[in-house]
Amino acid sequence: MLELDMVSAGYGAVVAVRDITMRIDQGEFVALIGSNGAGKSTILRAISGLIRPMQGSIRFEGKRINGMAPHHIVRAGIAHVPEGRHVFPDLSVAENLEMGGFIWRREPAQFRAALDLVYSVFPKLAQRRTQLAGTLSGGEQQMLAIGRALMTRPRLLLLDEPSLGxxxxxxxxxxxxxxxxxxxxxxxxLLVEQLAALTLEYTQRGYVLERGEIRLADSSAALRANPRVQQIYLGA
Ligand SMILES: Nc1ncnc2c1ncn2[C@@H]1O[C@H](COP(=O)(O)OP(=O)(O)O)[C@@H](O)[C@H]1O
Ligand SMILES: [Mg+2]
Structure with missing residues (x-):
């Protein structure tokens, strides 16, 4: 479904991630773990088009997406929940979700289906639909940020450190x-996290990123049992 082939990306002339090769199949729940500054967010930004890779190719469902504008990548079926909870604090829960569903402004049936899904996955958001987002707890705001991403009805969801804070x-x-x-x-x-132990318990497969490069790629169970992962990321 998603294939990164020798992707390098960064900021200006600075290369933050180098020769990243990753492959995610449809229906998988995959982890990308690594310490602060390893380049996790940079990889997600390259996938969702927020930064343009310097090198390599990114394909989604067989189609090359690197170089495409972020809103086209959303339309193609990829939703990115960035680090930090960027909800609109002065809008209600329902209004925040409406903003997420903007791509359906001419397709009310799609909008309705997306909203039904979000409210069924997050019943708390349904209960609080008229409440201002700024008055929600941290966890609820994170759920709202994810719900807003789900409003685009993605086939691939990119989550950047949802546990933060x-x-x-x-x-x-x-x-x-x-x-x-x-x-x-x-x-x-694709779940990006620093909380390696928990993330590897919930996911099926994972990649370990160190200083901008993929160091390990394996099943999550194998990564949990890997001495290097245990030493550096699991505090063994
Ligand atoms: N907007 C930016 N401008 C310049 N350098 C950046 C920017 N964002 C991140 N970096 C640098 O890129 C590297 C990888 O950062 P990042 O992808 O945010 O890591 P992670 O998400 O794993 O903590 C770090 O060295 C960081 O300082
Ligand atoms: Mg990050």
């Missing part, structure tokens, strides 16, 4: 929610 209990709830979303809808998910 959330209490451990909320993080657990969030991860079980991802697992349910993956199981019940078959949505393909």
């Amino acid at each position: 959330l209490a451990p209990k909320i993080v657990l709830e969030m991860f079980s929610l991802f697992a349910r979303l993956h199981r019940t809808t078959g949505l393909t998910i």
